[in-house]
Each structure stands twice: as structure tokens, then as C-alpha cells.
Amino acid sequence: MTERLSTVPADRLEDVRRNYLEITERIARAAESSGRKPEDIVFLAATKTVEPEIINYAVSLGLRHIGENKVQELLSKYEYYDLEHCDLQFIGHLQTNKVRQIVGRVSMIQSVDSLKLANEISKQSIKNGITTDVLIEVNIGGEENKSGVNPDKVEELVAQTALLSNIRVRGLMTVPPICEKKPELCKFFEKMYHLFIDISDKTLDNVSMDFLSMGMSDDFEEAILSGANMIRVGSRLFGARIYR
Numbered sequence: 589m590t591e592r593l594s595t596v597p598a599d600r601l602e603d604v605r606r607n608y609l610e611i612t613e614r615i616a617r618a619a620e621s622s623g624r625k626p627e628d629i630v631f632l633a634a635t636k637t638v639e640p641e642i643i644n645y646a647v648s649l650g651l652r653h654i655g656e657n658k659v660q661e662l663l664s665k666y667e668y669y670d671l672e673h674c675d676l677q678f679i680g681h682l683q684t685n686k687v688r689q690i691v692g693r694v695s696m697i698q699s700v701d702s703l704k705l706a707n708e709i710s711k712q713s714i715k716n717g718i719t720t721d722v723l724i725e726v727n728i729g730g731e732e733n734k735s736g737v738n739p740d741k742v743e744e745l746v747a748q749t750a751l752l753s754n755i756r757v758r759g760l761m762t763v764p765p766i767c768e769k770k771p772e773l774c775k776f777f778e779k780m781y782h783l784f785i786d787i788s789d790k791t792l793d794n795v796s797m798d799f800l801s802m803g804m805s806d807d808f809e810e811a812i813l814s815g816a817n818m819i820r821v822g823s824r825l826f827g828a829r830i831y832r
């Protein structure tokens with residue numbers, strides 16, 4: 589990690605500290621309400637647009653997982669992350685031609701939604717002599733022009749990816765449709781949970797369904813109550829972004 593002179597105002601850090609404590613408390617309560625332990629839920633911070641100084645401050649508070657969603661931004665911040673104390677994942681849409689820039693730099697790629705992409709991750713991982721963990725991203729609402737594989741094609745993609753070398757499926761991820769009402773949103777979360785359980789029950793070789801990654805700033809408690817064990821929270825922790 590390269591040190592940079594901190595220019596972050598103290599009140600900004602104080603906000604992050606307060607938010608971090610509030611979120612971990614809410615995660616703990618939702619975990620317990622769903623019959624699990626707080627430590628069963630992975631709290632990953634979505635760090636897009638956030639300066640490394642602020643990310644590392646959150647890591648100093650106990651944050652252990654961060655996720656970027658743009659390759660260029662990840663690369664430009666890469667040398668500043670405190671990767672001795674947190675793991676870095678990729679959570680955004682990934683183009684095949686950018687795979688080689690992140691394989692070996694991230695512990696997991698959460699956004700595999702085609703065999704072509706899985707193939708390239710496999711190829712680059714072989715080249716680097718490593719195995720890359722991935723989640724299959726599901727377009728649970730079947731929305732047009734949205735990343736993710738359609739729900740009825742998920743099992744096939746999991747099975748096909750499992751046949752490739754140096755890549756390991758660790759679960760599913762989704763960004764559900766924007767819903768005006770929480771019960772409508774929970775239907776998508778529950779649909780994801782069923783898909784996750786159905787595939788887990790198949791016990792496919794080279795697949796270990798460890799993570800169901802869903803729930804963001806406005807809905808992470810609902811996601812946990814529906815069975816998520818990994819949430820991705822950005823703005824609730826770091827403050828509203830200037831741009832998305």
C-alpha cells in the first residue's frame with residue numbers, strides 16, 4: 589500500500605464511523621431475526637467514487653471486504669487500498685477485454701453473466717497460475733438491457749462454468765429491479781434465494797454455493813431476511829455520491 593497525504597476532513601470520517609457502526613448493528617439484528625449470527629453475513633462496501641483514504645479509514649474500523657464496479661477506477665486506486673486488512677472484489681459489469689486487467693488483483697468477480705466471460709476469466713487465471721472465485725450474476729427481474737443471466741439460464745451457466753479450469757463458482761449475485769414497494773422487492777429476493785437453494789441442492793462438482801450476494805443501502809435488511817449472506821452497501825456508509 590502506498591501512503592497518500594490525507595486531505596479528508598474530520599467530520600467526513602466521523603460520518604463514516606457513525607454509519608459503519610449503525611450498519612453493522614442493523615446487519616446483526618437482521619441476522620438474528622433470520623436465525624443466523626452477525627458474522628454469518630458478509631458486509632462488503634461498494635467503494636465507487638470513494639477516495640482510498642476514506643475506504644482505508646472504514647477498513648481501520650473493521651470493514652473487511654470492498655468492491656469496485658469499474659475496472660479503470662479499480663486500477664487507479666489499486667496501489668492505495670489497504671489489502672493487508674481487506675479483500676478487494678469486482679462487482680460491476682465486466683467486459684471480456686478487461687478481464688486480464690483484474691484477474692489476480694481481486695479475490696472474487698461477482699458479475700459473471702456469460703460463458704464467454706467465464707471462459708476468459710478461466711484463460712487469464714490459467715496464465716497467472718491462480719484460481720479465481722466468481723459469482724453468477726442473475727437478472728432476476730428479467731429486465732431488458734440489464735446485466736445478469738436470465739433466471740431460467742442460471743443453472744446451465746453454473747454447470748458450464750464448473751467445467752472450466754482455474755475458475756470456481758461460489759454463489760449468486762443480483763441487483764433487483766427498482767421497486768416502489770418493499771413486498772414487491774422481497775419477491776425478487778425470495779426468488780433469488782430459491783434459485784440459490786435449488787442449485788446448492790444439486791451439489792455440482794467444482795461449485796460451492798457459499799454466497800448469495802444481494803441487498804444494498806436501501807434494502808439490505810430485507811435481503812438478509814430473505815436469505816442473503818452477503819450485502820453490498822455504498823451510499824449508506826460513505827454518503828450519497830455526487831454521481832453514479
Ligand SMILES: *Cc1c(COP(=O)(O)O)cnc(C)c1O
Binds near residue numbers: 763804806820
Ligand atoms: C454501487 C453498487 C452497490 C451499492 O449501492 P448503494 O445503493 O450505494 O448501497 C451495490 N452493488 C453494485 C453492483 C453497485 O455498483
